[in-house]
Amino acid sequence: MEINEIMKLIQAVSDYGLTSFELEEGNIKIALKREKETVIVGQTASPEPVIQVSQGAGILQPVVQAPVAENSKEDISTQNTIGSDNVVASPLVGTFYSASSPDAEDFVKVGDHVKKGQVLGIIEAMKLMNEIESDFDGVVEAILVKNEDVVEYGQPLFRIR
Numbered sequence: 499m500e501i502n503e504i505m506k507l508i509q510a511v512s513d514y515g516l517t518s519f520e521l522e523e524g525n526i527k528i529a530l531k532r533e534k535e536t537v538i539v540g541q542t543a544s545p546e547p548v549i550q551v552s553q554g555a556g557i558l559q560p561v562v563q564a565p566v567a568e569n570s571k572e573d574i575s576t577q578n579t580i581g582s583d584n585v586v587a588s589p590l591v592g593t594f595y596s597a598s599s600p601d602a603e604d605f606v607k608v609g610d611h612v613k614k615g616q617v618l619g620i621i622e623a624m625k626l627m628n629e630i631e632s633d634f635d636g637v638v639e640a641i642l643v644k645n646e647d648v649v650e651y652g653q654p655l656f657r658i659r
Contacts, residue, residue, distance in 0.1 A: 584634045584658040588649040592623030594630075596645040604645075606656075610638045618656050621649060634658045 511519050511530075518531035588594070596604040596619050606618050612632045619630045640657040643649055 584636060585654045586618060586630065586633055586656040586658065588621060588630070588651060588653045588655055590621060590623050590628065591651050592621040592628070592649060594643050594645070594647050594649045594655065595620040595622065595627075596641070606638050606641070608638050608641060612636060612638055612658065630655060632656070632658060 507519070507521070510516075516530055518529070520527070520529040522528075596606075598605075598620065605620075606612060606616075612618065612635070614632055614635050616632045617629045618632055618638075621628045621630055636658040638656060639659040642654050642656065649655065
């Protein structure tokens with residue numbers, strides 16, 4: 499592989515926000531990866547381009563296909579509305595757990611009455627377990643994440659009414 503071909507690949511990785519790229523030349527094996535973007539409530543994520551690499555005349559060239567819209571108008575409108583002012587958001591980045599152990603019952607379910615300070619779930623970050631407590635008295639209206647989901651800082655976790 500020549501230097502200008504390598505430069506084209508580096509530029510393609512940069513242009514399309516790829517988070518991982520592998521290449522083997524013997525029998526050609528290429529693996530490109532782009533991590534999903536986090537959807538922030540009130541905004542929609544832009545669709546990702548599909549990148550394929552083809553080999554023509556011994557030269558590897560990136561081929562970009564136009565992104566296809568996956569969300570209907572209904573999906574976007576439900577993503578943008580939380581439906582309640584009482585939202586418990588993640589205070590840190592980590593892995594969410596709905597119970598204290600895999601065989602234990604969930605801390606809360608939809609419809610449960612909760613008090614301010616009651617444990618709703620756990621977020622594991624750097625091998626530390628952090629209890630997520632309710633900021634409100636009320637009823638659990640929705641659980642917005644699943645057990646073992648990776649959550650971001652500020653991501654809505656629970657809706658309390």
